[in-house]
Amino acid sequence: MVNTSIIGVGMIPVGEHWDTSLRQLAYDAVAQALEDANHPPVDALYVGNAYASTFNKQSQLGSLFADYLGLDGIEAYTVEAADASGGVALRTAHMAVASGAINTAIVLGIEKATDIVAGSRTRARSIGLDADYETPQGATVPAMAALLMRRYMHDYGVELTAFEGFSVNAHANGKRNPNAMYRNTLREGAFQKAPMVAEPVSLFDGAPDGDGAAALIITRADLAPDRASQPVQITGSSVATDKFMLQERDDMLWLNAVEKSVQSAFQQVNLSHDDLDLFEAHDAYTILTTLVLESAGFVERGQGWSLAKDGIITLDNQLPLSTFGGLKSRGNPAGASGIYQAVEATLQLRGQAGDNQVANARTAMIQSIGGLGSTVATHILQI
Amino acid sequence: MVNTSIIGVGMIPVGEHWDTSLRQLAYDAVAQALEDANHPPVDALYVGNAYASTFNKQSQLGSLFADYLGLDGIEAYTVEAADASGGVALRTAHMAVASGAINTAIVLGIEKATDIVAGSRTRARSIGLDADYETPQGATVPAMAALLMRRYMHDYGVELTAFEGFSVNAHANGKRNPNAMYRNTLREGAFQKAPMVAEPVSLFDGAPDGDGAAALIITRADLAPDRASQPVQITGSSVATDKFMLQERDDMLWLNAVEKSVQSAFQQVNLSHDDLDLFEAHDAYTILTTLVLESAGFVERGQGWSLAKDGIITLDNQLPLSTFGGLKSRGNPAGASGIYQAVEATLQLRGQAGDNQVANARTAMIQSIGGLGSTVATHILQI
Numbered sequence: 229m230v231n232t233s234i235i236g237v238g239m240i241p242v243g244e245h246w247d248t249s250l251r252q253l254a255y256d257a258v259a260q261a262l263e264d265a266n267h268p269p270v271d272a273l274y275v276g277n278a279y280a281s282t283f284n285k286q287s288q289l290g291s292l293f294a295d296y297l298g299l300d301g302i303e304a305y306t307v308e309a310a311d312a313s314g315g316v317a318l319r320t321a322h323m324a325v326a327s328g329a330i331n332t333a334i335v336l337g338i339e340k341a342t343d344i345v346a347g348s349r350t351r352a353r354s355i356g357l358d359a360d361y362e363t364p365q366g367a368t369v370p371a372m373a374a375l376l377m378r379r380y381m382h383d384y385g386v387e388l389t390a391f392e393g394f395s396v397n398a399h400a401n402g403k404r405n406p407n408a409m410y411r412n413t414l415r416e417g418a419f420q421k422a423p424m425v426a427e428p429v430s431l432f433d434g435a436p437d438g439d440g441a442a443a444l445i446i447t448r449a450d451l452a453p454d455r456a457s458q459p460v461q462i463t464g465s466s467v468a469t470d471k472f473m474l475q476e477r478d479d480m481l482w483l484n485a486v487e488k489s490v491q492s493a494f495q496q497v498n499l500s501h502d503d504l505d506l507f508e509a510h511d512a513y514t515i516l517t518t519l520v521l522e523s524a525g526f527v528e529r530g531q532g533w534s535l536a537k538d539g540i541i542t543l544d545n546q547l548p549l550s551t552f553g554g555l556k557s558r559g560n561p562a563g564a565s566g567i568y569q570a571v572e573a574t575l576q577l578r579g580q581a582g583d584n585q586v587a588n589a590r591t592a593m594i595q596s597i598g599g600l601g602s603t604v605a606t607h608i609l610q611i
Numbered sequence: 612m613v614n615t616s617i618i619g620v621g622m623i624p625v626g627e628h629w630d631t632s633l634r635q636l637a638y639d640a641v642a643q644a645l646e647d648a649n650h651p652p653v654d655a656l657y658v659g660n661a662y663a664s665t666f667n668k669q670s671q672l673g674s675l676f677a678d679y680l681g682l683d684g685i686e687a688y689t690v691e692a693a694d695a696s697g698g699v700a701l702r703t704a705h706m707a708v709a710s711g712a713i714n715t716a717i718v719l720g721i722e723k724a725t726d727i728v729a730g731s732r733t734r735a736r737s738i739g740l741d742a743d744y745e746t747p748q749g750a751t752v753p754a755m756a757a758l759l760m761r762r763y764m765h766d767y768g769v770e771l772t773a774f775e776g777f778s779v780n781a782h783a784n785g786k787r788n789p790n791a792m793y794r795n796t797l798r799e800g801a802f803q804k805a806p807m808v809a810e811p812v813s814l815f816d817g818a819p820d821g822d823g824a825a826a827l828i829i830t831r832a833d834l835a836p837d838r839a840s841q842p843v844q845i846t847g848s849s850v851a852t853d854k855f856m857l858q859e860r861d862d863m864l865w866l867n868a869v870e871k872s873v874q875s876a877f878q879q880v881n882l883s884h885d886d887l888d889l890f891e892a893h894d895a896y897t898i899l900t901t902l903v904l905e906s907a908g909f910v911e912r913g914q915g916w917s918l919a920k921d922g923i924i925t926l927d928n929q930l931p932l933s934t935f936g937g938l939k940s941r942g943n944p945a946g947a948s949g950i951y952q953a954v955e956a957t958l959q960l961r962g963q964a965g966d967n968q969v970a971n972a973r974t975a976m977i978q979s980i981g982g983l984g985s986t987v988a989t990h991i992l993q994i
Contacts, residue, residue, distance in 0.1 A: 327710035359669040
C-alpha cells in the first residue's frame with residue numbers, strides 16, 4: 229500500500245454565493261489547492277457532492293469540472309454518501325493513490341445549496357433519509373435530530389443548556405475564521421432563547437446550510453517532498469455504516485458507525501484518543517456531536533455534553549473541536565463539509581491556522597457523517 | 612498494486628419492476644453474486660447509480676443497501692458519472708482492492724427508472740448534460756445523439772440504413788438472453804420504418820430505459836482461488852473524460868475519452884484490438900457505437916457502421932459486440948448498465964454464456980459511457 233500525503237489545500241468562504249455558478253465555485257477552490265501544491269501534474273479528480281442532482285439539476289460533476297479546470301481527459305467522477313460525501317471522496321482518493329493506479333488526485337468537496345429556499349431545501353435534503361419508510365411520514369434531518377435530542381435529554385436527565393457549549397465554542401472559533409459563514413459570537417443565554425427549528429433543535433443548535441467548495445491535492449508520499457515543504461500524511465482512513473434508520477438500531481443513542489470507523493482508524497496508525505491534538509467533528513447538531521464523542525470513546529455514555537460544559541473542547545484545551553468554527557459557524561455545505569475539515573486540519577498541522585492555531589498540532593482526526601450516523605468516514609492526518 | 616479478480620456475479624432481468632422496491636432490486640442481484648462467490652466475508656459495497664436522487668428521491672444508497680443486505684457496518688457509498696456510473700463504480704472497487712485496504716468488495720449497479728413516465732424521464736435524465744448551457748435550451752440525451760447522427764450522416768455521406776446492423780445484432784443476441792428487456796427480433800426493414808424519437812434517432816435505434824440491478828464480487832487475486840473455480844482477472848482499468856459539451860469539442864465525431872481510456876487499458880495489459888474476443892460497448896445509440904468503434908481504433912474514421920453492415924460484430928465473427936443484447940435489447944438501466952456488461956463478460960470468459968457463448972473467449976473489453984462521451988470507463992477482463 230502506497231502512503232499518501234496532502235500537498236495542497238484550497239477553499240472559498242462558506243456562504244450564499246448566488247452570483248457564482250457551481251463550476252466557478254469548484255474552480256476557485258481547486259485553483260487555490262493547485263497553486264498551494266505548486267501545480268503538480270494531476271491524474272484524477274474525485275468530487276464529493278450530495279445534492280447537485282437535486283439542487284442544481286446537474287450530475288456528472290467530475291467531467292464537468294475537469295473540463296472547466298482545463299483538465300479534460302483526466303479520470304473524474306462523483307462520490308456520494310449524503311452529508312458524508314466529502315469524507316467518502318477523500319477515502320476514494322486515498323485508496324486510488326494508495327493502489328498505485330493514480331499518482332496525484334484532486335479531491336473536491338462542493339455544494340451549492342442556497343439557490344433553494346430554506347423550507348424546500350430541508351425537504352430536498354431529506355433524500356438522505358429513507359424514501360420508503362421515513363420521508364413519506366414527513367421526516368426531515370432536523371426532525372430526526374430533534375427526536376434523538378429529546379430521547380437523550382429524557383434518558384440522561386439533562387437540560388437543553390447542557391448542549392450550549394458546543395455552539396458557543398463553534399462560534400468562538402468561527403469568529404476568527406474569514407471563511408466562516410456566521411462569525412457572530414453566541415452571547416450568554418442566546419442559545420436558550422433561540423427560535424426553535426424542530427424542538428428542541430433551535431436556530432443556534434443546528435448548523436446552517438451554505439454554499440461552499442474546498443479542495444485537496446493528494447499524492448504518493450514519496451512524491452510529496454518535491455511539491456510541498458510540509459506534506460501532511462493520511463495515516464488513518466475508514467468508512468463504516470450503521471442500520472440506516474434510527475428506529476432499527478438497538479440503541480438509538482449509540483452511533484455504531486462512529487465507533488467502528490474511529491476504532492479502525494486508530495488501529496491503522498496505532499494511536500489512541502490521547503494522541504489527538506484536535507478533532508474536526510461533524511457538528512451538524514449538538515446532539516450529534518454529543519453522541520459522536522461518546523460513541524468514539526472520548527467520554528463515557530451520557531457525558532458527551534460535559535466536554536463542552538467543562539471547556540475541554542476549546543482551542544487551548546485537551547480536545548480542540550471544530551477549530552475553525554465547524555459546521556455550526558463555518559457553515560455546512562453538505563457534500564463539501566468533509567473536505568473543509570481536511571483543509572482546516574491540514575492548516576493546523578502545518579502551523580498555518582493563524583488566530584485559530586492549536587499549539588504544536590501534530591495529529592488530527594476528521595469525521596464526516598451522512599444521515600444520523602448511517603455513513604461515517606473517519607480520517608487521521610499527521611505531520 | 613494488488614491484482615484483482617471477479618469471483619461472483621448476479622443480475623436480475625432488466626424490465627419494468629413496478630412491484631419491487633429499489634432496495635429489493637439491489638438485494639436480488641447482490642444475493643445472487645454472493646451465492647455465486649460462495650459467500651465470502653465482505654468489506655465494502657460500492658454502488659454505481661446515476662439517478663436515484665432524481666427518480667426515487669433516495670440518496671446514501673450504500674448504507675441503505677448494506678443495511679438491507681444484513682451487512683450494516685461495512686464501508687459503503689455511491690459512485691456516479693451519469694450513465695457511466697456502473698463503470699466508475701467498478702473502477703473504484705478495483706482500486707480499493709488493489710490498494711490493499713479492502714480484501715473483498717461488492718460492486719452493485721442499480722437503477723429504478725420506470726416509475727417515472729417516459730417523457731418526464733428523458734427530461735429528468737438530462738441532468739447528465741450541462742445544466743447551465745445545454746438543458747435550458749431544451750437539450751436531452753436523445754436529442755444530442757440525433758445531432759451527432761445527422762452530422763455523421765452529412766460528413767460521411769451515409770444513409771440511415773448504415774446503422775441498422777447494430778440494432779439487428781443487439782436484438783439477435785438479446786433474443787436468447789432471459790434477462791433482456793426486449794427479446795424481439797428486428798425484422799428486415801423494421802429499423803427504417805420505426806417511429807422517430809428525435810430524428811434520425813428512432814425507437815429501434817436508441818436503447819430503452821429499464822429497471823435493473825447487477826452485482827459483482829471483487830477480491831484480491833491471491834484470495835480468489837479459495838472461492839471460485841474460475842476467477843476472472845481485471846487486468847485493464849481506465850477512466851477518462853472529454854470536453855463536457857459537444858459544442859466545445861474540436862471534433863464532435865471523435866470521442867477523445869474513448870480513445871484515451873481504451874489506449875490506457877490496452878497499455879496496462881500489453882494487448883491490442885486483435886487480442887479481444889468480445890466487446891461490450893455502450894450501445895445506447897447506434898451513432899454512439901459507431902463513434903466508439905472508430906475512436907477506440909477498431910476501424911478507420913467514417914467506417915464504424917461497416918463493422919455491423921459486414922457482420923463483423925456477430926457472436927461467431929471477429930468482434931462480437933453486445934453479446935447478451937447490449938443496452939439496446941437487454942435494456943439500459945443507466946447506472947447499472949456498466950455492471951451488466953461486467954457480469955455478461957464474466958459469464959462469457961467462464962464459458963457460461965449459454966446460447967450467447969462466444970467460442971473460446973479469453974479476453975473481453977467492457978466500456979461504460981456518461982453523456983455523449985463526457986466520461987468513459989473501460990475495463991479489460993481476462994481468464
